[in-house]
Amino acid sequence: MLAARDCSETTKEKNPVWRCKQMRFCIALVHETANDLWLKEQKKSLHMKCTKFLENAARKCKTCGEGDFIYQHRKMVTFSIVEPENALQRRKDLYGTASHVNLRSDSPDGESQQEFIQKMDAILKECEGNSQLYAKDCECKPIMESVYCSLVRHWMGAGNVAKTFFYLLETAAAASQLSNNLMALSYLTEAENILTALRKGIPPFEYADVTKNSKIFPFEKACLYSLKAEMQLSIGHLQEAEILFKKSLTLLNKKFPSFGLSQLIAYGIENYKNSKRHREKEDLTGVTEEEISPIIHQQIRCLSFLWQIFCLQKYTCKLPAMFTILLELNTAEISNNEFKVCFNSIEANKTFKQIISAYIDSFRCYHFVGFKEKSAKMERLALQKCLVLNKDQNGLQMIGNLVCALSEMKLCTGRLAESIEYGFALRPFDECLAFINGVIDDPVIKSEKSLLLVLHSSVALWYSRLAEWNEARPSFKMAKRLMSYTNASLFSMYGYSKFLECQILVFRKALWERQETVMEVYQQTKELHIVDATFFSSSPQGGLRIPGDSD
Structure with a gap:
């Protein structure tokens, strides 16, 4: 007993204060039990304390310039979308008179x-030699997961609708910048549900206090629609994306x-x-x-x-x-x-x-x-x-x-x-293949179907041009499966064109070898080429590079 007391006193002298700043429940059941025992006001008070602590870290990492994930978001939640009259007058008079600083480039227009x-x-x-110009590793992902996601939950618990909506948009923007489109879409859907509930006059979540702090600014609505439009564009829904972007522009005074x-x-x-x-x-x-x-x-x-x-x-x-x-x-x-x-x-x-x-x-x-x-x-x-x-x-x-x-x-x-x-670096193929194999199982990469199509089509095309068909087959099959999931974006053009060239090389191989499936391969190639001609009909650079004697 004495030894225990001496040990306790010694420990107390060495560590007079427990300096741990991060605490959590180790057992989920204990967490749920404690949560059920607290009263509503106690829960709100605890959530408010958590928000005060977390909001000090609610910004992008230093490498990315800190600030909000949506440009100047905090500034706009306290101001109206309508521009002041003097700003509008300056805009009208802009073409008449304007002051400019003479910072012209010394480069002539015809510079080569x-x-x-x-x-x-x-x-x-x-x-x-200036090391300060080189960016360090981005830390936005852990900030998003540990700070922004937690702030959404805590502001919901505190009942503040406006703050909840604010951090839903910020978290969605952060997830979008980190190429996690599924996560971004889930948070945007939750934000849209809040708008729908407010229009109907019902509380958007359990502890929501709609009598105060429930105003959603037009700027934030515009950001919601533009972010959702980006998600629609990423999955190839062009018409839906167009409608949402136009809706966002209307809210931004640019109909x-x-x-x-x-x-x-x-x-x-x-x-x-x-x-x-x-x-x-x-x-x-x-x-x-x-x-x-x-x-x-x-x-x-x-x-x-x-x-x-x-x-x-x-x-x-x-x-x-x-x-x-x-x-x-x-x-x-x-x-x-x-x-x-x-x-x-x-x-x-x-x-x-x-x-x-x-x-x-x-x-x-x-x-x-x-x-x-x-x-x-x-x-x-x-x-x-x-x-x-x-x-x-x-x-x-x-x-x-x-x-x-x-x-x-x-x-x-x-x-x-x-x-x-202009800097398009050529790297050895083995190095590129090792890089692809190293990132191909990443969950974020898996969600980017267009990027996966480009990667697999590139590998398949490399081996197909060398007539190494056994090596090309796995990547070709994977690219073929990804074709149905590819969105209609400018970036997807690269993967689509590469896969079409692979298909033409497969048809040429079947033709030369007089395979029994040559007509089936021909029909597949023809259908793919028709889709290509339709898909890229508006682009003069959409013409396919057909393999010939120069390959």
Whole structure:
């Protein structure tokens, strides 16, 4: 007894306070029993304490810039969606008079791609020794799982409808950024159920207090619809995604015209605005003293997805895509100049990235619909704007996005040499195969059917071109099964085209060897080619590269 007391006293002296900050029930039954014994107000009080502790860590990791997963979400839950009159007046007067900072690139409009690549090499070499420019491992996944998911549960327990809705959207956005679409969709469905319950005037969950803290702002509704539209797009539901994006734009004060005639008139107006601005040679490299408006940020995001949907749908008319990309470009350029201009270079990249992203979307869209001259013009503008970005992590990331887009486009059009110059790294096949085998069983990768189709089709195509049919068979069969699950996205074009080339090589093999199943293989190839021609009918780059003597 004495020994035990001495031991206890010694332990007490060494550890006067239990410093563990994380506690949980070890047995689920004990947890349920304790929960049942607490009164309603006791439960609410405990949930409130948990939220106060967790909200201090409710942000993205340092590598990803911290902040909200939905851009400036916290800022918008306390403000109305309606812009103040002075902001609207500034927008109206923008084309009349504007102040701009002279930060033009020293690159002439006709600068060759080779000169740009040399300048990029010089910038990267200059930044090579700065370790602060290189991002560390992302920690957003554990933050989402341990903080955001818990906050949803605790705010539900506390009965706060607005906070619950806020963190449902944040968790869904985090899951979407981490490519966990199933998880994102489940949280978005729960958020939509809350809206439905509030419209009916009933409590959305058990302890919900609808008498206070139950207002859902239009901005959050817009974010809900845009996030859900992204999920619909990821599974190939183009029409549903289009409707949701347009619904989101309406809530963001950017109503999208529904009819062809109204789109044509709106296109003429937007084209006039764009032409007038560039004819007067307004400098769009100005720096704003504020970050870009969250409303405009969401508008640009919705428009960026919409033009892709219009390109993927079987439209014979190119007007919807052309109008959407022009509207995105004008919105991005105007947003850079709607505030007072100053020399705050830190905020420059935050706003300027939207313009460069719009230029990247523009040259991709124009190239996709076959307007090569406009595509080349937008490409030059994007190259010039990138050269005046700050040489920090955000600036280098934006340059990387541009280089990846250019490399991808050059590769798709068969210009392999230019693609390699822009940074399309060629790796040994064994190294690529080892990487694929290492990630193929990851649950997140398994949920990305388009990515799996690209991976399996690439492996099958490699072995098929080498006539190593036994090695190609497992990947070919897997790719064939994935075809029915592939969504209609621009990214899925790569996997689809590779699989079609594999099928043609299989047919050629059956033809040469005079196999009994040659007609069956022919019919399969023909059906696949018809689907390909229909699916990519709107794209001039959708033509298949047929294997020939050069293979």
